[in-house]
Amino acid sequence: MANFKRLKSGWRYRLKYTDPFTQQQKEKSERGFRTKPEAELAAAEFLKRIKQGYEQIDKPLVDYIESWIINYKKGDVRKNTLKQHMNNLKTHIKPYFKQLMIKDLKPDMYQKFLDACLEKGLSRRTVEIINSTVYSALELAVIQGKLERNPCIGSIIKGERKQKTIDFIDSEDIPRFLYTARGYGYIYWIFFKVLLETGMRKGEAAALKWSDINFKEKKIHINETLDFQPDNEDELFGETKTFKSKRTISVSTSLINDLKYHASWQNQNKINLGETMYRHDLNLVLCRNDGRPMPKSTLFNAFKRILKRASLDGVLRIHSLRHTYAVLMLEAGADIKFVQEQLGHGSVQITSDVYAHISKKLEKRNIDRYEEYTSKILGSNNFKSGDVWGTPQKN
Structure with a gap:
């Protein structure tokens, strides 16, 4: 049963529910609604998603990404790709987010993480690869019903995009x-x-x-x-x-x-x-x-x-x-x-x-090659000297 309260920031709902996967009692609240009916609708939508299998997970972000790498990437991608995911996690993601819970990661917070990666001197390409690790892991969480929305969506990588060059021997x-x-x-x-x-x-x-x-x-x-x-x-x-x-x-x-x-x-x-x-x-x-x-x-x-x-x-x-x-x-x-x-x-x-x-x-x-081909069709050598465009031909 949900209860509703009017705050200075707008209406808030708060409810208790049983997680269908863990069977644990949990609490959910959300605020900022303009009217009580809007808050009631949001609460009803949340309970509907719970019944359909949406599971809120209370787990550190870095632990979830590590389990994603081990359970879903190992054996599916090449060894070097697997090492790259693990290196991204240990070198960049874990030191920044530490024990942040996955449900607490917000879009603004994630954007600041990408900005911080660039500020410490990482190239745009390196940050793109780090982003692919986090994004892919959380996209699976959304597909599995563990997250409602991927907080990585909408983020941008602001570093200068290098012009792609191709090296070869002449x-x-x-x-x-x-x-x-x-x-x-x-x-x-x-x-x-x-x-x-x-x-x-x-x-x-x-x-x-x-x-x-x-x-x-x-x-x-x-x-x-x-x-x-x-x-x-x-x-x-x-x-x-x-x-x-x-x-x-x-x-x-x-x-x-x-x-x-x-x-x-x-x-x-x-x-x-x-x-x-x-x-x-x-x-x-x-x-x-x-x-x-x-x-x-x-x-x-x-x-x-x-x-x-x-x-x-x-x-x-x-x-x-x-x-x-x-x-x-x-x-x-x-x-x-x-x-x-x-x-x-x-x-x-x-x-x-x-x-x-x-x-x-x-x-x-x-x-x-174009000139060689078209000269036989369009070239002036098809006309005799003295020919004038548009001059009527005598019978």
Whole structure:
């Protein structure tokens, strides 16, 4: 039974109810209504939601987010994503909210939290990731009927949005990069050449097995990614980044020939090391001399040194080779849909958005091709010298 009282701030209702989930007696009050009928309507709506399964939870916000990560994210997202959620909780969310109850988190309070994150020097992107952790956890609470409304809705991240840039190696510099890589070390040359000619992520390339290559049809099946820092060897190979990342791509005859040579080179290496010294069970294509996976730090250092020796931009990341592949495909006139499928992007929009302005060559190439095509249809060479527009033709 609800009771109502008129205050200076307006009408207030207060009622007691039994939580349908915990069967505990609880109290609910709300104030600020202009009239008593408005307060009565709000009280009735609240009791109706309780009957429909709305459960108010009296639990610290940080405890709820932690249980969300463990019960709903573990096993559903990649290990790195799981670590990111946990790091957001322990490093940023918990120190700020401490033991604040989830029901006491208000929109204004949450906005101040986001502002505080920016004020202590975190980038806009980092704050966006922190926000996604809190928002997603509380959105589930709303779906489950544990919260009436997500207090994160309506919040804004005020930091300056950085212009998205795409790093890649210019096509004129690729021969110099590969020549330098070959001089640095054969296994690095073949690894980086595969990335350049396929657009694979480094984890996808590092997980590539010989059984994934169809030499006859010149296709490569990408269905796994390597975890460069596994907790144990059973977790060495995992799912690709997204569902679309699991794909079959077409490759050039040149790369197929390189891979055939690499297979012969690797087989000779197996003979030299002996049966017991080589990891035959992994069946990796791009690996150490003994068949073990390539360490991430080794690839990183090799790439950086090769760039320096080749007098190229030293701040480029290995991922820039994926971007470079996309640039080469587009410069060669490949259809954007084909590039999307090769890269494993979720949609054509992602591909076109990311690579829309990456090379002035594309702009020049497109206008050159347009002029070449339209000159045959619209060009002045279709008319004889002396022809005048609109001059009647004599019979």
